[in-house]
Amino acid sequence: VRAAAAIVAALAALALAVAAPAAGGTSARAADARLALSDAQAALVFGDRAEARSAVLRAGALLDTALARSAEARARVAAAIGAGAAAAARGDEVGLAAAAASAWTTALRVSAVEAVAAARRGAVDASREWLLVREFRPPTRFTRAAADATMALDRLAAGRTAPRAAAASVRNDLLDTYDARLRIALAAAADADRVGFDVRRAEAAAQARGYWQIVLPAYASQRGAAAARTASRRFDAFVAPGGRFAAELRAVERALEGFRAAPLAPAEQLRRAGQLERFLKLVPIEYGRGVDDGRVTASFEIQEAITFRDGAAGAFRDLEPVLLANDRPATRSLGVTLTQLGAALAAASREDKVADPEHVAAVTDKALGLIDELYPASWKDAAKTADFDVIAATLDRLQAAAEAGEWGRAESARLEAYGVFELGPEQRLRGLAPSLFRQIEGLFWYGDGGNDGLVQLLKRKAATAEIATTRAALDTSLSEAQSRIGAGPQSSLSIVTNSAIIVFREGLEAVLILAALSASLVGAQRRFRRPLLLGVGLALVASGITWVVAQTVLGSLAGFGERLEAVVSLVAIAVLLLVLNWFYHRVYWQENLQDLHRRKRSVLAGAGVSLAAAQVLGLVALGFSSVYREGFETVLFLQALTLEAGAWTVLQGVALGLAATLAVGVLVVALERKLPHKKMLALTGLLITGVLVVLVGGTVQTLQVVGWVPVTPVEGLTLPYWSGLWLGLYPTWEGLVAQAAAAAFVLGSYVAAESLRSRRRAKILAPAVKARSL
């Protein structure tokens, strides 16, 4: 065997000398070599052994020149090329795949060492040349290839960093990359073994061993030379043909357990922890949407579930060393559970076996339970940090659906992304950077800063480039929002101010309704103030209870936020309409004309008991719904701020906001008292009408947010952000028509009351006129 190997190596060396390397530097030669190795494998698939062998030898010659500085690497490459050429000659796809992987990863190892060494010498150009011979983490929806090494060399070239620091960045980037590729190769080998693809298994195993040799020095420095030697032996056994694959794979995985070539910084750990938890929660949701009655009904939903599962598994791989140190059995169990989940989703994707959604949900719950056990206390809120990743992934889906012309799916992805934003980052942003939150909301809906909003773009089926422009603006704002939230509050003063604004903004509407109504309840109607105030009192108590509940179950409560607000707002509108009707027909008419129809009123009084009871109930409901719909929302926003700055700071803001709100209320009441009775009534009517119109606009918008009412933007109409915030005016047909209808209803009610009054006046005065004329 040795003699044969020596002959093959000698032949290979001879062939390397004969085959002329291409012109160009190290990177060009290495790139050509890679293409040649790939072409060789393809040629063998096509059955052309001679072409395959020739391509292998061409690759060998190129690598031999490219790696001229490392005798050890050249010898390894020569051996691999010899084995590859022999395998090609006999049509052995498995042997060629393993040899090609071995030769190429040897080149990667040399390039990694040389790139770091050159950076340490300050030789930027040489380091850049070697960095062209490298691999990257495969990009996913959540990650792009890191550019840390590249940017470190730019800083070094500009004199902004020292060679040692640049070399450390280059080293970390490469170690992180090859560590990730090592795990991916092991997973690929296991997958290939499961489906019986021996070519892929051999190739992935050889790649894994090659990547291992790149990260080996880091392993030795963390675990000691003896452990490194043992692990190397495991890898040798793993790639040896005829071995017990599954057992050797387990041995290799055990050796790597808890190892990370370039350990994560604490902030990165927290981000990964958030991704793991958040992505995992989305898996059963997506899967459940794609499966019905044992069949896959929407394959893209299954792909989404796989994407989120893969994102979670990637995050788990990065966190594994930290989690193992915390609880080894639970970490292993989590790893196994994630693998099971992946297998179930893959089987459904192939439609081999479609797992029941409840099963997928149960496996996910098990994993989430383990996460709960494993995460240290400082990671408990980590899921929130992944909101931005989820929004980005959902917006990717929006763009893909729009590109495919599936506008319904694109709109549902928009609402989903907005939902994640609204329930998570928005609540904190309102306190930390209100203008940023408005920008983002504008881009999701009706536009901001010259960019159309997504809802407008989707409705008019805009071109991909237009959507991409708004997306880019959204990405910039979201990324700024992420750093603002990450940085926490800039000062207590900003939190106090923002809390005060939230309370004032939310309280103003309620106070205007209440002040207007209570000011109009004078004379005999004064007794109706009590039920109104009772409703307000009840709402304040309910808001207090909500505050207590929110402190314990903020997340789950927030999930109902918009829907609850929508329902309470609808109740508020209904009650307000009823009261308005009553207001015009009874208060206005009766109070003004009581001298003229005293007799009539005494008749009414007899039958008016049940009417009065209904009015009392109506006023309690009005008082309650007016205050609670604002109170609920305020509690949620303030909770988010409490997490940022503590209860004391937030309460100062609340006190300020309440004081301002009360001041407005008192002002309105005082103003009304000074006015003559009739003018006051007119003002009150106008005020309530205005509040109703704003309330209707805001409610339609809320109903659109929860997807209960469609969105039809008014083309060409652009409204400033404040018009939505303060007047409930949004450029959609649904909102504007509803507001116009509400105004028309009130005006109609007034006109009806007026005409009724004229007729009654005429009726009452008719006998007198008749008598006088007689």
Next chain:
Amino acid sequence: VEFAKRRVDLDGDGKVEFGEVLPDAQALKAAADGFDRHARELDRAGERWRPTASDAFTAVVVMVPTMTEYFGQWKTSRFVRGDRATGDAFNVVSRLADIRDILTGLEVIYRGIRPAIAKQDVRQSTLTAKDLQGLRSFVQRLYAEERSGRRFTAQQADTLGVQAQDRGTAIAGQVAQAAARLRVKIVQ
């Protein structure tokens, strides 16, 4: 199946095989009209499109996840698995044609951004151009072999798909580096 009108031996080999079917004339007319309309819309949209640097760099970088999905679909399509295929997607043209077309488009896009990359690093700009061209030739060859009647086994399709994806990942990685150096944002 819903729109199939008649099964016929189109290639005259004496057998009526998969795909040898004539559609309902009305359905064919409707589909042809639809294609015509959409093709015109696409053409107009293409004429209007003025890509930014970010669009161009993003297009190259995000090709890898797309290609991975397409290779996945190719491996489970009737072109590879024959009658054992389980995917219910309507495949008349192999996904390889789509992948080749994407790569051809990316070469055009890359020609637009290459000067900017070359200003930073000539070697890198050349390397990426060569890699892109090599990857397109690779996929073109697979497609040509398939068109000439070769049927790949599932394992061969896997091997070839992995080769292409690895090459694509290397290209995307290099372009991401160039984008970072040029401060061009890759849209996620």
